[in-house]
Amino acid sequence: MSKRKKQKSRSDSAPAPAAESVRVVAKPKTNAVPRSAARPDNALVFGRDTYLWLGGGFLLIVIGFLLMTGGRGDDPTVFDESVIYSWRKITLAPIIILSGLGVVTYAIFKK
Template sequence: MSKRKKQNTRPSTPSAPEEEPVRVAAKPKVKARPSARTHPTETVAHPLIFGRDTYYWLGGGFLLIVIGFLLMTGGRGEDPTVFDEGVIYSWRKITLAPMIILAGLGVVTYAIFKK
């Protein structure tokens, strides 16, 4: 016999009146997240990557780089139609400022590799 015939040939038995199913509100599934802190006022101490001296070297190197760029600024003449080679191609802008910038980059590189 096929399944359909089996379903159709079931004897019907008188049953009791059906009760409505009880509906229960489902709670959302929430995964518990591990908290980094156990108390809101408690702080977690993270050690610094570099030591204090290294940060002083980095600061000095960045300061040298900024000074070098400041030495490169300027050169604007009073008359925009006049090209003054003495101001634009001065020793300060062409030679001194790039050397100071390279020195600053060298100091920063030394500070990073010092550790």
């Protein structure tokens, strides 16, 4: 028989004595640390290493965009495909930009 059924059967068979009602107030037990002890207001969210990873990732993104720029020719009437569709702009720059985004994502999830 479960504990609840036992308690229910006991309470049904013997009524509780009429006594003064005493109110007991219990404080909840928490493991929470007060805000002042957990982190001061001027503390940074991430550590120094995380900000270095973020900076490196953003630097890679900027380098990728800089590699993608250019391609303007001297003569506006001439379309030079080798400059516009070069390996540097089509392949290398997007790979560096995506690696920068990967580094930034790693830095955020690292914590």
